[in-house]
Amino acid sequence: MFRERNLAVGKRCLYVLERRCEFALEDSSMKVSPAFPIDSVTVAPIQLPEKDEDVPDNANVTTIGWGKHWYFGQIQDGLRKVDIHIWQQWLCESVWHDINYNVHPTQICAIRFKNNKHYDACTVSKRRAGGENSEDTYEVLAGTNSVTEGGTRHTVTDISSHEGYNASDSWVNDIAVLKVSPAFPIDGVTVAPIQLPEQGEEVPDSATVTVIGWGKLWYFGPFPDGLLKVDVRIMQQWLCESVYADINSSIYPTQICAIPFEDGTYYDACSGDGGGPLLYEGKVVGLVSWGYYCGEPPYPSVYIRVSSYVDWITERTNGSQLYH
Template sequence: MHKMNKICVYMCLLIQIVNGHISGHIRAHAVNNSCECGIAGNHRRIVGGSTVEPHLYPWLVSLMLGPKLHCGGAIITDLHILTAGHCITFGVHFRDLTVNVGMHDRLATSYSVLHVTNGVKHPKFTSNAVRDINDIALLTLDKKLKFTDKIRPICLPTPDMNFEHTELTVAGWGKTRQGAMTSSRFLLETKVKIVQSPTCSKSTIYKNNLVSDTMMCAYSLGKDACQGDSGGPLFGTHPKTRNKKWYQVGIVSWGIDCAMPDYPECGKPPAAIASMRIVGGRRAEPHSFPWTVAIRKNDRMHCGGALITDRHVLSAGHCFKWDNIKNLEVLIGLDNLDELTDVERRNITKVVIHEKFASSAVRDIHDIAVATLDEPVVFRPTILPICLPEPQQEFANKAGTIVGWGRVGVEKSSSKVLLKARLRILTDEDCMNSKLANHLQPMMMCAFSKGKDGCQGDSGGPLLVFEPDGKYVQAGIVSWGIGCADVRYPGVYTKVSQYIDWIHEKTADGTTCNKDE
């Protein structure tokens, strides 16, 4: 969910799509005309509050990635959901998603769960470290919806409608504040107003990334869409229908932080958000991957790693093979390399590199190592171990996440803040069909997404997969590659599931968390 910490700019393509590329996919299906669009449910919202009365906005849906809230969306026909293009990008395929329809309370069981048979992004969708352009997508459901008071489509506006001075609503189950670790249980709403482009462009970040033809800003002090609301609708009523029907004016797309004072009018995020990234990646929400550690050599970034017990770090063999461990330091609970106040520092007393480790000019084999810390750490929200996969567990075709402070390009410097990127884990067959085929071994796996990759400095860091039980497991270790983000050469990772017994043997004196807790 790459955009969950930067949402404030809303796509304004909705009028254009009626006669554009995406409308053709809508017209391919008959639309249920037995109801009116944009009619709110038969309830009133709580006065002065942010919680929505159940089913007041029956067009709202949540897009789920396993048990995890991924994005929002809106029903526009009995077969189609409108959402953001970035919700089916960065390693997430539309088939990975399920759609919760008719939902208010995420813990209830009365809503319907549907699957997605097709997902179409705008053909001109593009992305950089801060923003997405033409950030719109249409999802096709696996079966038609039956419209009721709890399930109803939103209306699309006509070209003559103007919402500049209208109070608009954004609603979703996203996180309630910047830095929150969990999403809301109940549907929440907030009211915002459109901010004119000249005002929005006062910030350098917005000035350089705002495309006024297809984007608009909306804001109210202390109110904003936040993590998990990506792809959800920005909507309001219009005098043309005597304010009785609701129209979707925009789609939650991107922004800087959540409801920060004076955004988007002034203020800057840390420069790293705009300029520092794993190739094709995004800034990770601080401490959202609390097992990730930085291994530094003489105060410079050397490798990444993952905490697997209170005293052991899993990393790559090549990170230690040719270095004196006395020159290495491990930073734990780290987000920003310039802010080390609450970071735990440890030296390394011992490193065990796999007995069959071997290296050539191109690649490393059995590229795995366990480093023992000189003193155990105490687990807390910012310092936790990663779960290990089951022996021989496979992750082909799943979405993976890499995190690290590595270089953002072949000739560029390391990042100061933790970055993440979503990749697609390839099948062994696809991996062997790449130009790396002559250098691959069964204990290796490939992962790739266009324009994204682990790069120098991310070596030894974890390749993570989010499991249906709501926990991340470490599927791989960043091992080797040719260049950075080159489509001909996917990144290569050590398959952790091939070494579970070896890892347990080397970490028997450590304490970890129960994966099933």
């Protein structure tokens, strides 16, 4: 959840291709049916290197995929390619070692060209909980600050996603109501309801708010075992809109932005905090939605503005168990 430093590697946009660096033996082969219709025109085999054949340092290489336009951009409709170049192994190992990751001899590193394009491989994100046609099974953990012990687990039996949710348009309306079984054991001590704002209620600019979650400690970091929190501050809506307009992303009135304090630490929400609460004066005023890396200046984290959806939540829950 918290970014311990402003990592230079995030700005260099370095990637370990072929296998992620935290999985030294991550490799597999697949068998498909029916067989590929190899015609050497639209479908053709590709040549493999010789065993232990090396690629020269600084060699131009090409990566191909259907990944996003940029980290928080939309998935491509068409296959794309971009040229990058091989990085020296020792230098790649050194950079990743600084954030406690290992790069193994079975891995190879490539980095974007130093120009104004900044093109490189990017991510294909998993479907969000509540996304259309989701077949995944979800559980909710309640009554503990640890993901490894204590608390009670509750199976999600129904997901009511917002009908206007659009992942390709700044994740607008990124909210869902979950129904679980068994019911939460509300005791007011380890499990308790949280107060909602009134419909349309505003949070003052520059207000100190608190975000809570089990997200990563930094962008390429590990997940914590314990629940963490950090104070951030509300950013003016017009400023948030302006900052994200620079990378062609929209900010909507139903979203609210918060930015780390300018103390050099850049603590903020991170990967894995999605859906977590943003709290102000005892109310959940936001839900973690998206952002640019984790606490990367000048980009704030973007949250769903809960006060824009109180009537929608009431409708989806038949008005039951809502606390104002």
